Amino acid sequence: MATRTASARQRRPKTRWLIHLLLIVSCLVVTGPILFALIKATQPTTQVISASLIPGAQLWHNVSNAWVQADLGIYMRNSFIIAFAVTFGKTLFSLMAGMALVYFRIPFKPVVFGFILLTLMMPTQVLIVGLFDLVSKQAPPTWQALFSWIAHPLAPTPYGFNWSNSYWAIIVPFLASATGVFLFRQHFMSIPLSLADAAKIDGAGPLRFLMSILVPMSTNTIGALAVIQFVYVWNQYLWPLVIIRRTDRQVVQVGLNLIISQGQDTDWGLVMAGAIVALIPPLIVFMLLQEQFMRGFALSSEK
Amino acid sequence: MREGTPVFRSRTTAWLLLVPTLVILVIFLYYPAAQSFVLSMYRSNLILGTRKFIGLDNFRELFTGLLAPMYRQVVLQSIVFSAAVVILGLAISMAFAMLANQKVTGARFYRLLLIWPFALSPAIAGTIFSFLFNPQVGAVNHFLRMTLGIAPRWLDNPILAFSLVVGAAIWKELGYNIVFYLAALQNIPGELNEAAAIDGANAWQRFRSVTLPLLSPMTFFLVFTNVAYAFFEVFGLIDILTKGGPVGPSALHLDNAGLTTTMIYRMYQDGFGGTGSLGFAGAQGVVLLFLVAGITVLQFRYGGRNVHYGGGS
Known part of the structure; x- marks a missing residue:
């Protein structure tokens, strides 16, 4: 033996x-x-x-050529802005909603939670047809127009946010996350309730409790969510392709395709340099937060 | 019950915490979802901005009209494509993860090499593959010309193009799948396999009756994330690599649409491509919404309640 x-x-x-x-x-x-x-x-x-x-x-030559002449620099800047905004906003809003669902009295709590979870069935890619009108159409010119729009929600969208070609179009629709709310809720439910009670007896309000107890105890969940969301937003393709028409507002994933089709013959050295550069930011985020990602998501039974 | 003993009483604070999430979900997910249903009943043009109520005509066109053969082919292709991506992709990922889980020198290094493509995007995968398999200047054809004297036209031959998209899609997702399989494997206590070995089980038996069952919750999770990936995320890869083409062989009655056109790609083409038929695309969006709903129901029914899409919304 x-x-x-x-x-x-x-x-x-x-x-x-x-x-x-x-x-x-x-x-x-x-x-x-x-x-x-x-x-x-x-x-x-x-x-x-x-x-x-x-x-x-010629690595530096190719990268700098792509960066300046093929607008890679502009695409990268745009991607950075939206990826950071969405990652930060989504994590914050999910944290807040998760806290509300666990530590507060809310009427019809299961209904509210179910209402949030149901959006897992609505991937943005499938919604682009409905989302396009809403985001791109002109804003209602008068209050009256706005009210008549709200009064008839099931007529085809008459007005919208007038956001085509702006960062808002690729940031705001992604600031809420059922995945995020779910992860934070599960995590908070595993924290002993006595801790919250103790904090309350010590006179800590909700904000103090959030900042000095919940956030420090949730680094794994926050890290995991940040990785998932950053990679997801950075790699998004279909929605920016549809809603952003101006090249100087385009994100890097769609930008790669623009670099390929630039000029008569594709300059593949430039394109490969662009692909490598576009891969680096999500790679760094993943490598930095890999431990948290593993503990907060991949190894959790809460997936 | 924890639900019954809230710590804080302020209702105002509770709603302030919830409102940002709820408002965004209502405006940017629920409303557009409802609008997909509304638009599906209109003949609506993106470029002209016209709208005319036509009831269920868009659906009739999809399922019984002139375009029904096209849509049938696209649905069939999507199913074959995602089945291939899920089955082959998970089998390869599981094998690689099990290799990386072996106790050999340099295991940490191998693991690092295998998981870092987690951050890879479909668009980058499509970009690299379109150069690798470029018929004239691609490395694969350079190699095939030198060794076998052939230079296949990867993007013009429908079967080759379909296989190429499947291969690229599987490759892109390897990093993601390996990360999760490695995490699951490292949670399996080594004693279990050792005990099985002492009882005389060979490697294959140990795999079949110890490792595979213990990996099944993770496989279950990955099947659903990979189906969602194959149906929706792969869009960027297809758009860069093949643009949905080429048209399939007529001998197999696959000449009603490009062979690499999936349901989401067709919806994009109809709504935002040349014709700009938003209503028709909306009807396809509704079909996809029902499909996602069906998949999610399956997932919750067979996976207990603690499962959900990773990434996604």
């Missing part, structure tokens, strides 16, 4: 090498295409379209 247990732990060298070999193959499958893009981003234009896979010295 002892020998078998030992063999389970210390495998024969042959098996070990096989595992290493398979692991190297799987790492190549997963990272190969990115590695390829990275190599191509370093090569001079003439070499990019050849079969050569030898790294060149």
Whole structure:
């Protein structure tokens, strides 16, 4: 028996090498295409379209060309603004709603919670037809027009927010999150209630309680939600494609396609540089908050 | 019960905390969802701004009219596409995650290499693949020309194009799936497998009767996130790689639409492409809403109550 247990732990060298070999193959499958893009981003234009896979010295040249001439810099700025705004707003609003659902008396609480959860069935991609009118149409010119709009919610949208080509169009609709509210609610319910009672006896109001007890105790959930939301917003494609028509307001994911179709022949070195640059911010966020993400989401039974 | 013993009594504060979330959900999710139903009953044009009530004509057109063969093909393609992405993608991810979970030297390094594409986007995957598989200057055809003397036209041949989109979609999602499978694997106590080994179970038996069942809650979660991914998120990848084309082979009666056109892509084309038929696209949006509702109901029924989409809204 002892020998078998030992063999389970210390495998024969042959098996070990096989595992290493398979692991190297799987790492190549997963990272190969990115590695390829990275190599191509370093090569001079003439070499990019050849079969050569030898790294060149033109990385900075390609990146700065993409950044300035192909507007990558503008796309990146736009993506940064919306990704930070949405991540911050969504986390804050979800935290607030989760707190209300756990620590306050709310009439018809299950109904309110159900009303929030039901939006899991409404992915934005599916709603773009309805959302487009609402976000892009002219604002109601008079109060009367506004009231008549509200009075007839089931007529086709007559007015809207007039937000096409503005950041608001890709920020505001995403500030609420059923996923976020759900995660915070579950997490708060696992915190002993005695803590809240003690805080209250010490004279802490809701805001003090939120800032000095709930937030410090929720770093894993906050980190997990921030990762999920940042990656989600940064990678969004369909809605910006539909609602943003001005290139100087476009996000980087759609911008990549604009860089591909720029000019007669695609400058693939530039495009690969753009793809690598566009991948870096969500990658950094994921790497920085990986621990919290694992503990607050991937390993939780609350998914 | 915790629900019955609220700590704070102020109703005003409670509603102030809830209002931002509720207002945004009502205005930007519930109202547009309802508007999808409303618009689906109109002939509405994006460019002209015209609107005419036509009842259920848009749905008739989708299911029995002239465009019904097109829509049937698109629905079929979406189902085949997501089945391929989910089944192959999860099988590969599970295998890679199990490899990375082995106790070998450098395991941490391998794991890091395998999970970092978590942050990858469909658009970036589409961009890289459209260069890799570019018929003239792509690396894959350079290689095939040198070794086999062939240069397939990846984006013009319908079967190749479909396989390419499936492959790219699977590859993009590998990082995401491996992160979750690795997390689940690391939660499985090592003694379980050791005990099974002592009882004489071989590697395959240990996998079948220990690891696979213990991974099933995670597989269940990933099946649903991957279905949602294959139906909705993959849009950016398709838009960059194939734009929904090329038209399928007529021998198989798949020439009514581009072979890589999924339901969401067709909705985009009809509503915001050349014709701008928002009402017709709205009807497709309604079909998709019912589909999401059906999937969510399945998920809640078979997965208990503690499941939901990761990422998403």
